[in-house]
Amino acid sequence: MGFTEKEEALVKESWEVLKQNIPQHSLHFFTLILEIVPAAKSMFSYLKDSDEILQNNPKLKAHAVKVFNMTCESAVQLREKGEVVVAENTLKNLGSVHLKSGIIDPHFEVVKEALLRTIKEGVGEKWSEEMGCAWGRAYDQLAAAIKAEMKEEAAQLSSNLS
Template identity: 80%
Template sequence: MAALFTEKDEALVKESWEIMKQNIPEYSLRFFTIILEIAPAAKNMFSFLRDSDEIPHNNPKLKAHAVKVFKMTCESAIQLREKGEVVVGETTLKYLGAIHLKNGVIDLHFEVVKQALLRTIEEATAEKWSEELKCAWGVAYDQLAAAIKAEMKEEAT
């Protein structure tokens, strides 16, 4: 599985992350907008969205969360190549498992986030978007999601 993430994939992910880093507030907002377009009920799963009728454009927690998701996906992908496995700080992975379990996250939710992530990256990278880039981020995200799901199972037992 890890072998699917090639040197070229790593270069593509890094390059597109550099593009997105230039406008994190815009892309984080877009990311959450797409999540809620696909699954409006997901709003209640995010503490920082629960109490508002719309996505708060200037919500620092929303921006921080989106940055975390993009960055973690990108970094875990790069580490996947270097170490052959998803490496997120041990406490972070345990924490992610616990918090996702607590918030009732299921497999379907991971798919929604993946779709939103890929659509956001597609918009951000514009003419640089390609099937290769989509696959590279897809593999990266799937690896991270699998690691979080494994922690959730661990946490649930």
């Protein structure tokens, strides 16, 4: 079953609220990821050997904004296109980077949890379980597209080694 009109409306409505303060919400998003799995810090080259406070790390801020933006924008496109639309070179790059970083399925679930918590806190009283389900479905589609690229990249790497 495709993304419904109501799901799209819920995502768009909440995205309009979140866009008003993307830097704050995106930083909160990454802070939650690191609270849930502190060891994830080592997966980010610019955090690995840093004792800097997250809020003061310009590379984290830039990365957080980029990730949060792409996740939200791809969710908004889901109904119109019937799938998550990310530029092919961006998707290939995401697959490659995630594979090289050692990202595995449980990591995607942590990101999903942090994303949903960030949205819930960001939209306040507008939050509903239905909104959470809509965002969850949209995120799952994006994660599936990234995982497919990771599998393709892994297959290419192993065929190059043969």
